[in-house]
Amino acid sequence: MDKLYIEKVLAGDLYAFKYFLEAYKDMAYSVAISIVKQEHLAEEIVQDAFLICYQSLKSFKGESKFSTWLYRIVVNCSFGALRKVKNNIGEFDMEVHDVNFDESAFHILEKKEREHVVQEALLKLPANEALALRLFYLEEMSILEVREVTGWTETNIKTILHRGRKHLYVVLSKLMKGDYYGIAR
Missing domain, CATH: 1.10.10.10 (Winged helix-like DNA-binding domain superfamily/Winged helix DNA-binding domain)
Structure with a gap:
């Protein structure tokens, strides 16, 4: 299905890209929020990632699944945003001892x-x-x-x-x- 919509977008059908937005927006957001831990920043990253995806679609060679290629863009955008922010995003020291999990x-x-x-x-x-x-x-x-x-x-x-x-x-x-x-x- 992805291949069909890739061909449509490359042929100039701007509305065909909506398929990718609907199919992958939730996953892209979950990957971004996993990395940056801030909702607003994750939303911006997803927008940037889809824009990059759209602009770079002609360079997608199909050597991997489209979703893998998109996830890679989201990951790169997320880590790039972290480098720009340059702040500690709430990581903390986690001691493995003295914890009883019910x-x-x-x-x-x-x-x-x-x-x-x-x-x-x-x-x-x-x-x-x-x-x-x-x-x-x-x-x-x-x-x-x-x-x-x-x-x-x-x-x-x-x-x-x-x-x-x-x-x-x-x-x-x-x-x-x-x-x-x-x-x-």
Whole structure:
């Protein structure tokens, strides 16, 4: 389907690009927010990424899936925005010890609540870990696809995923206990 719309856009059909906006805007936003952690900035990045995508569509060679190519643009725009902002985006020291995770409490939550808690936890992780976890687990990309999107080595991806899972466990534990809000449950 992507190929058909790529051909339409390249043939001059400006409205055909709407297909890509509708199909990929949510994913692009989730990748951007994973990295920059700021809603307004993530929205700007998505707009910039789609503009770059539109302007560069003729250079898309089809060697990878269109979505992978677009994700790579979003990742590059996101990390570029971080370099421009040059501020600490709320990454924090996460100690892995002294945390008891009540798995039963997590499973009791309704599916939507669980999704919300996981999304909130991802926002508290370092950008590279949040991105790797989101692409691998939520977008269900393979290690090879994550490599194409991020440019990281397979070994680095596995290391980042390992660290990310450990940090996610810590953050989820604290969120479930209410420690992030000063509320003890």
